[in-house]
Amino acid sequence: MIAPLLISYISASILVTLFAIGRRISFAGAFFTSLVMSPIVGLITVLKTEKNIHIKHYSTRYVCPECNIEYTQQKQCCDFCKEMGKEIDLKPTRVLIYE
Ligand SMILES: [Zn+2]
Numbered sequence: 001m002i003a004p005l006l007i008s009y010i011s012a013s014i015l016v017t018l019f020a021i022g023r024r025i026s027f028a029g030a031f032f033t034s035l036v037m038s039p040i041v042g043l044i045t046v047l048k049t050e051k052n053i054h055i056k057h058y059s060t061r062y063v064c065p066e067c068n069i070e071y072t073q074q075k076q077c078c079d080f081c082k083e084m085g086k087e088i089d090l091k092p093t094r095v096l097i098y099e
Pocket residue numbers: 064065066067068069078079080081082088
């Protein structure tokens with residue numbers, strides 16, 4: 001008779017672990033907190049942790065106007081187009097990077 005209870009208890013712990021997505025707590029941390037301290041305590045712990053910080057910043061990319069290949073480093077001309085026999089000058093482009 002204990003098996004269904006155990007299964008629902010572990011399922012609840014796994015469910016709590018899913019709330020840890022995008023938060024500053026590890027899956028293992030969330031799972032074991034739920035398992036040891038009960039899923040309710042686990043859920044409160046997970047919800048009290050801060051959400052992940054998303055950093056945005058601008059970066060310069062060098063884009064080939066011919067084939068649209070992006071280079072992170074400054075180059076004299078596009079490698080791909082150079083192989084095709086064309087010397088295409090790369091133009092620096094400022095792009096927004098999400099981390
Ligand atoms: Zn190119």
